[in-house]
Amino acid sequence: MPAYALLLAPSANRVYADQASRLAVAELAAFSWVLSADISEVAPTRIGGVEYLAFESELSARDIAYVSNLSSAYALFQKEGDLLRPVELTPLGRYDSDLITIPKYAGKTNEQFTKLVLNLTVLASASAERMLDGQLTVLDPLCGRGTTLNQALMYGYDAVGVEIDGKDVEAYKLFLQTWLKRKRLKHTAELVPVRRQGRRAARRLEVTMAASKDDHKAGAVQKVTVIQGDTTQLDGLIRGGVADVLVTDLPYGVAHASYDEGGLSRRPLDLLERAVPQWLPLLRPGAALGLSWNTKVARRELAEDILAANGLEIVEHLPLEHRVDQGIERDVVVARKPR
């Protein structure tokens, strides 16, 4: 059986410290849902004093194309005796990587973690087979300044976001427009009021962009739509059945000090409870939803209960809980809308 050694990106150690290899094991296990071959003997290992993730598998070219997108993948080698033979990685990368790495602001969800949750969610969805070549649509209904939306663009997908804070939506528009201009990529971007029953109900940012002049000419454009509004009151603002996956990072609730009898604030879950019924109609049958949140303020079982109560099936995966800082332990839950 061919043996591989995966070198993890140095940034993975910065994000997850000593938990990087455990998270990579869990992510690789999720990729194995779509691979043509089993993956076995997965274990962190040291080669020449450097940590790698070792595994064995009969990977096909398409399997390698999938694994290339692992959020912590830096380089892959096939082991030949004591030697390592480089395996060419071909990650999806429609744009320059600074689309993802430039934005820096308080409250940003780490981009590598965002990619991990997007991967897990796509892999759990009915669109998993189309991950590498599909025109998927990703919804982030608490999108902040667009980390998930940018990762979706990078994969060649369309993106829809919702964000209540107008300053975040304006900052995202400014970033994307400036970046597209600097890269000399054809685009349009406008932020317009949306009326409901004659009254202004929200604002909508509409961006259309293409990765090259040829793509633009051929109509191969990507669309980003961001609704500036309340994610718990979306009625009619977003077309039903638009999303293949929903990926979002719930507010961390650290600043709020309301506690229930278990010593845990339910705030992010109160939001989730009100929002899920609004999000459900936006998901296609078979769509998956991936959420991350701070378990220090809201227990996992409660998050799962809310999703299950709305008819979603919880998708089992290896543990992904990890420490972010003193006040935040982050976990991920994935669920699927029945087909």
Ligand SMILES: C[S@@+](CC[C@H](N)C(=O)[O-])C[C@H]1O[C@@H](n2cnc3c(N)ncnc32)[C@H](O)[C@@H]1O
């Ligand atoms: C953890 S942050 C997400 C950050 C985002 N992933 C990023 O990297 O920029 C949660 C976001 O939810 C937004 N939010 C909170 N309540 C909301 C609501 N009811 N409707 C829409 N957005 C809301 C907050 O303004 C915040 O930007």
